[in-house]
Amino acid sequence: MLNLVLFGAPGSGKGTQSAKLIEEYGLHHISTGEVLRDHIKRGTDLGKVAQEYISQGQLIPDDLMISILDDVLEKEAKGKAGVIFDGFPRTIPQAEALKDLLKKRGTDLHAVVGLEVPEDELVERMLNRGKETGRADDNLETIKKRLDVYHNQTSPLRDYYHKEGKYIKINGSGIVDEIFNTIAKELESVSYTHLRAHETRGNL
Ligand code: AMP
Numbered sequence: 001m002l003n004l005v006l007f008g009a010p011g012s013g014k015g016t017q018s019a020k021l022i023e024e025y026g027l028h029h030i031s032t033g034e035v036l037r038d039h040i041k042r043g044t045d046l047g048k049v050a051q052e053y054i055s056q057g058q059l060i061p062d063d064l065m066i067s068i069l070d071d072v073l074e075k076e077a078k079g080k081a082g083v084i085f086d087g088f089p090r091t092i093p094q095a096e097a098l099k100d101l102l103k104k105r106g107t108d109l110h111a112v113v114g115l116e117v118p119e120d121e122l123v124e125r126m127l128n129r130g131k132e133t134g135r136a137d138d139n140l141e142t143i144k145k146r147l148d149v150y151h152n153q154t155s156p157l158r159d160y161y162h163k164e165g166k167y168i169k170i171n172g173s174g175i176v177d178e179i180f181n182t183i184a185k186e187l188e189s190v191s192y193t194h195l196r197a198h199e200t201r202g203n204l
Contacts, residue, residue: 001107002027002082002190005089005098007157008115009150010143011122011129012172013179017115018086020180025187028080030072032065032088054137057145059090059153066097073101082110090154095161111190112161113183115172119147 002025006014018029036054039047046068053060060068069088077083089095102108117125123143130138137146161167168186172179 001110003085003102003107003109004082004187005085005109005112005161006087006115007112007161007167008172009117009119009122009154010146011126012115012117013125013176014086014115016176017113017172017180017183018084020176021084021183024184025081027082027084028077029084029086030069030076030088031086032069033086035068035072036060055142057137057142057149059149062091062093062097065090066094066101069098070101073105077105089157092156092160095157109166111168111187112157112166113186114158114161114167114169115179116169117172121173122147 004021004027006018006021008014015031018031021027022029036047036050040051040054041047049064050060059065065088073083085098089098098109123140126138126143127140129135137143158167168183170179170183170186
């Protein structure tokens with residue numbers, strides 16, 4: 001198993017780098033933002049609740065978000081070589097919950113890839129994404145709220161994972177392929193240990 005968290009502020013490139021990591025390592029991708037946007041699109045009850053928070057740039061409450069993730073893991077992650085968590089955890093209680101959810105399934109979190117990008121670049125990227133994709137929360141007012149939420153509630157997780165020896169700091173500015181190569185190099189030793197251990201067990 002190789003379980004990774006792709007960590008970073010909104011607009012730091014988590015989705016883009018996830019897509020490349022899936023290709024390279026065959027991991028299953030779980031983006032909590034995408035899960036919520038899918039509920040909104042389908043008009044489910046959860047989608048209606050999520051819409052209120054997302055349009056205000058606020059986080060969905062921890063209890064709700066954690067139970068959604070538990071469900072998604074149950075439905076999608078069984079038998080997979082590992083999971084990339086994109087956009088989760090965003091708070092310390094979510095990080096504690098992730099530890100428990102993985103432990104309950106006999107596994108662990110192996111590394112946290114932190115994409116670090118200067119704030120002006122984040123804003124520019126999200127404004128461009130808003131224009132290109134029509135994503136509703138990529139407007140200047142909501143972007144500012146999301147960045148505040150990131151600084152107040154999510155960025156303490158850098159220290160949290162640093163103390164656990166899991167945080168890998170990546171300069172997330174610049175060319176997508178170069179950033180990916182840096183991540184892949186950093187993950188080589190982590191993935192070698194965990195993917196090889198998995199293969200060896202599988203061959204017994
Ligand atoms: P993202 O696509 O990861 O930027 O997420 C878009 C929005 O979905 C966020 O601004 C939050 O409102 C909500 N969201 C996504 N993931 C989480 C999470 N782990 N906890 C709480 N809210 C979340």
